[in-house]
Amino acid sequence: MTGILEGRVAVVTGAGRGLGREHALELARHGARVVVNDFGVSAAGEGTGETPAEAVATEIVTAGGQAVASGADVADFEQAAALIEQAVDTFGALDVLVNNAGFLRDRMLVNVEEAEWDAVVRVHLKGHFAMLRHAGAYWRAEAKAGRARAARVVNTTSGAGLQGSVGQGAYSAxxxxxxxxTLVAAAELERYGVTVNAIAPAARTRMTEGAFADAMAAPADGFDAMHPGNVAPVVAWLASADAADVTGRVVEVEGGRICVEDAWRHGPSVDLGSRWEAADVGGAVRALLPKAAAPEPVYGA
Structure with a gap:
């Protein structure tokens, strides 16, 4: 196994199935030594007692690569720290963090329970934060010790987070x-030689098979645009030393399509030079709206 990641050490979260599994296999295929992390839960975040991370790690080793498994809960602050330590203790360093772990509990806003909201935000957003926090601290210490690494972070957002998705308020948020x-981390960690980007993947996984069954069906023949393996090469390149000039970006990946997202930007404006009267605001805003790009349609609307 040799390639663009030869000698690099990577942690991939949520790597027991779906997209994360494909990421871990692709990174290993290109020479990375991989810590395969998966907490072993269902698509709704419920415990299953399974150990999919071990199966993926075994698959990598059988193919001639180097990998170890982790069952850490990435949204647990201490377990996230231990996961970073496992990579360093096992392979001597950390170069790549791929944040992928997550699950769904879809509800319309008027039906969602507080516990469901908290669970989704915890694993996705806090899980990304906890891993970034501990990996970032490691890379800062390395840089201060004169051992700055060409480190890479690849986060996982979604079209639901960029354009919105009906019935997925917690997930979208x-x-x-x-x-x-991702934008903040890219700015703060740049001084330590770290790039931070995010992908917005569209693929057939446990999380999408129910909502997009028809669109996600594998074709009888030809290119399977919805296979999760199509996303992995983009992750591998973003994790490589060659991607040093790309940071703070969100890249959408669907089949053979790569799209660099053009997110929130300053648009048309008007400056009164003094405090507005509330009655005048409506006319000013309505004059600006035709000059601004129309919002992308919300998924499911």
Whole structure:
């Protein structure tokens, strides 16, 4: 196994199935030594007692690569720290963090329970934060010790977080938060040689098979655009030393399509030079709206 990630050490969260599994296999295929993390839960975040991370790690080792498994809960602050320590203790360093772990509990806003909201935000948004926090601290310490690494972070947002998705308020909010966190982390960690980007993947996984069954069905022949393996090469390149000039970006990946998202930007404006009267605001805003790009349609609307 040799390639663009030869000698690099990677942690991939949520890597027991679906997209994360494909990421871990692709990174290993290109020479990375991989810590395969998966907490072993259902698509709704419920415990299953399974150990999918071990199966993926075994698959990598059988193919001639190097990998170890982790069952850490990435949204538990201490377990996230231990996961980073496992990579360093096992392979001597950490170069790549791929934040992928997550699950769904879809509800319309008027039906969602507080516990469901908290669970989704916890694993997606806090899970990204906890892993970034501990990996970032490691890379800062390395840089201060004169051992700065060409480190890479690849987060996972979603079209639901960028354009919204009916019935996925918690998931959309968490994924939008990840996109914002990516921008902040890219700015703060750049001084230590770290790039931070995010992907917005569209693929057939446990999380999408129910909502998009028809669109996600595998074709009888030809290119399977919805296979999760199509996303992995983009992750592998973003994790490589060659991607040093790309940071703070969100890249949408669907089949063979790569799209660099053009997110929130300053649009048309008007400056009164003094305090507005409330009665005048409506006319000013309505004059600006035709000059601004129309919002993307919300998924499911």
């Amino acid at each position: 968490a994924k939008a938060g990840i996109a914002g966190l």
